[in-house]
Amino acid sequence: MFLQKFVLKWNTLARFANAKSFSTNGMLPEYAVEMACSNIRYGAGASAEVGMDLSNMKAKNVMVVTDRNLERLPPVQTVRESLGYNNIKYEIYSETRVEPTNESFQDAIDFARKGNFDAFLAVGGGSVIDTCKAANLYLCNPEADFLDFVNAPIGKGKPVPSTLKPLIAVTTTAGTGSETTGVTIFDYLPLKAKTGIASRNLRPTLGIVDPLTLLHLPNRVACYSGFDVLCHALESYTAIPFMERMPRPENPAVRPAYQGSNPISDVWSKHALTITRNNLKRAVNHPDDLEARSQMHLASAFAAIGFGNAGVHLCHGMSYPISGLVKDYVSPDYNKDQPLVPHGLSVVITAPAVFRFTAPACPERHLEAASALGADVTNAKRADAGKIVSDLLLTYMDELKIPDGISALGYNRDDIPALVKGTLPQERVTKLSPRKVEEEHLHQMFEESLTVY
Structure with missing residues (x-):
């Protein structure tokens, strides 16, 4: 199916490669993806x-x-x-x-x-x-x-x-x-x-x-960094397809690092989800389980190869003001001398709301990701994709003792406008959302994330 769509789009692009009127705003959509990794x-x-x-x-x-x-x-x-x-x-x-x-x-x-x-x-x-x-x-x-x-x-x-x-x-x-x-x-x-x-x-x-x-990785560091792996893989796998990203660069030298989901990144992202399913809980709860921690180390690298070329989207975009506007939250196993919302925590805390929002744009992708993370989607309906992913994430979060929403991090309803304002400049990632996100959508997702259980 992907190859058929690719060939059709390629033929179209080949005919109109130099036609500036190809799109309504004069910009051409992307047609290529470039793989880069250390x-x-x-x-x-x-x-x-x-x-x-x-x-x-x-x-x-x-x-x-x-x-x-x-x-x-x-x-x-x-x-x-x-x-x-x-x-x-x-x-x-x-x-x-x-x-x-x-x-x-x-x-x-x-x-x-x-x-x-x-x-x-x-x-x-x-x-x-x-x-x-x-x-x-x-x-x-x-x-x-x-x-x-x-x-x-x-x-x-x-x-x-x-x-x-x-x-x-x-x-x-x-x-x-x-x-x-x-x-x-x-x-x-x-x-x-x-x-x-x-x-x-x-x-x-x-x-x-x-x-x-x-x-020597402490429990909460292992936990929050593990959820960062999970969200890297899940966001990159559900990001906007690379051929829908606009505009196409005028020169390949300026093609962005974050290019949208693509067949190469998909392999790494999906495999990272499978490894995470099998090892995250063990790696957090059993620090002497070298096999589980080793596998999560690999999952981190695999997910990074995926998102390093596909990109992340709303969980990360919304995480930045959650970290940046921190008041007095101090996390166990981190430096107690400074308020800090650890990165992985700030990312996963909105994930249930995010994937309920994005699922209607590409329900099959969300169901495939849920399956890789351990959900039984045999008889699942497309309309239920968001709830399936959200419920599965909440199970992981509850079992690994993630705080109950951004209210547990010191935020309240009055802080939501500032959190939305802090997300809006993050266009490098928010524009990779498979579903176009407006200011009111961000407000709703932060509202839903005040408490999550």
Whole structure:
């Protein structure tokens, strides 16, 4: 069926490729998808090879980015030993902020500029890897204003040059998938809004997925990062099809990283859902279950390959103001010195409402995703797809003790206008929703997410 639709559309596009009047607004729809991903190395103990990798890259002076907690734990000690054994000069930057901001990014950028580094090594979760990407980008572009590369409409959205330094990312969480993607996310404090930078040129040179790094992952971190995996896969699988995304770029060099659901990403996203079904609960509830945590590590990378090329949509778009407008919520197993809604929690908390909303646009896709996550959809009706996905998500959330809606995170009905306002600029992801979303839809979904059980 997909091939028939593709051939029909291709024939149409071939006839009208240069016709500016092809669409009512003069824009041509997309017709191609481009697959991009970091090199990935998987294996227990693989992080001990980074010294040899950097030596092979002829690196002379490396900036190692991590955080204060990880700095004293085995994952960082392992890479330090590897760097020392291979006579690699390095300096450690451990001031990474969980859920980074423009200010914390700038601090890392300043550190990088003072050090004159020729390579980067990130050891940590998404916040660490994203901070490392930003340091690399702005070190290599010293004349750039900070907002030059930041996604529009908050920033200028300029293309990221390809002349960045080598960057190796050792991921220590099974969640963000930042080790494979060209995306870096942060809170822009002047607007209290989450935004980011997206470009294939930001991708790490090498992503290392070493299951041994997960042995020290606390319960809530394993839980929330696991739900991030689930939502990455579910959102990318249900995103708008790539051939419906507009406009088609005038030059393939500026084709966006997030391109809509496509046959290549689908394979990775759906497989990530299956792995998550079989391993998420075990990985959270049994920290010594190395097999389950290892599988979730793989699921994170697989989902990232999927969403890194297809994109995410409303769960992530709505999550950004939930994180950015946090009042006084403090999560167990995270830094208690600062209010923080962990990323995976902010993403999944609206997921039941989101997929009830998006299901009518592509019910078959939602049912296929529900089946991959363990639902019996043998006799399911298309009209029930949203409820089936929502009920299944609520089962996962309840069993893994996700708080009861955004009200449990400190928000109330009076906060909804601000949450909607914070979502509206997130067009990079919200426009990938399979169903067009208006301001009143966002308001309704936040309303439904005040409590979820």
